[in-house]
Amino acid sequence: MQKDLGNYRKSYEKSALMEEAISDNPMELFQKWFYEVEASEGIDEPNAMTVSTIGLDGFPKNRVVLLKKYTYEGFIFYSNYASEKGKAIVKNPNVCISFFWPNLERQIIIKGKAERIAENLSDGYFESRPDGSKLGAIVSEQSSVISSRAVLEEKLAALEKAYEGKEIERPEWWGGYIVKPVSMEFWQGRANRLHDRIRYSLEDIDWKIERLAP
Ligand SMILES: Cc1cc2nc3c(=O)[nH]c(=O)nc-3n(C[C@H](O)[C@H](O)[C@H](O)COP(=O)(O)O)c2cc1C
Numbered sequence: 001m002q003k004d005l006g007n008y009r010k011s012y013e014k015s016a017l018m019e020e021a022i023s024d025n026p027m028e029l030f031q032k033w034f035y036e037v038e039a040s041e042g043i044d045e046p047n048a049m050t051v052s053t054i055g056l057d058g059f060p061k062n063r064v065v066l067l068k069k070y071t072y073e074g075f076i077f078y079s080n081y082a083s084e085k086g087k088a089i090v091k092n093p094n095v096c097i098s099f100f101w102p103n104l105e106r107q108i109i110i111k112g113k114a115e116r117i118a119e120n121l122s123d124g125y126f127e128s129r130p131d132g133s134k135l136g137a138i139v140s141e142q143s144s145v146i147s148s149r150a151v152l153e154e155k156l157a158a159l160e161k162a163y164e165g166k167e168i169e170r171p172e173w174w175g176g177y178i179v180k181p182v183s184m185e186f187w188q189g190r191a192n193r194l195h196d197r198i199r200y201s202l203e204d205i206d207w208k209i210e211r212l213a214p
Helices: 026-040 084-091 119-128 131-139 149-162
Strands: 048-054 060-066 075-080 094-101 106-116 174-188 196-203 206-211
Touching: 026 094, 026 106, 026 174, 048 075, 048 084, 060 075, 060 084, 075 084, 119 174, 131 149
Parallel strands: none
Antiparallel strands: 048 060, 048 094, 075 174, 094 106, 106 174, 174 196, 196 206
């Protein structure tokens, strides 16, 4: 079986990324682009991002998670601490996050260090989730092998009964990570493959700004 995709070709012409128009702090440029993608309404889940980790098997692995908060400090997402990514982060907290917003012809690649957020912050976010999502998080031993879907559904049904009318507390093995960036690279598609790439690298407390060849 084969399919040749050589003819898939697109010219990127929507925007530009010039040094004169950017902030000294990459989080401010991130925020500007995030607002623009939200306003464009052309992306269903603009907060969907890939997080890649170096696994215990030595391979990098990407998966999509949802960005739930960003601040000057970094990017927060929630997951199961005992999952494959959770174990990878314990061994090696260096991760890479990326966003691709095709309607704006933009990509952002962030290298950073992942760490668990404070327990009270994870409690607060867990509390804000609907009961179904809370129980779903408890039911799923994320990334472990299971024998069938029925196992999950039976476990959920049992938990629904057990928790009826009771408060559902966050399990200790589920919570947030913050990824504190050390490098943020912004890519804006341009005509003739001469795309704009601007990279911010953290040096002590300042961000060095460089343009990269496309
Ligand atoms: C759109 C989308 C959003 C997702 N959001 C999350 C999330 O916020 N947290 C999470 O743990 N997994 C999320 N997942 C599932 C992950 O991609 C992945 O399957 C899961 O985290 C297990 O990854 P791991 O086995 O590599 O640890 C999402 C998947 C998709 C496609």
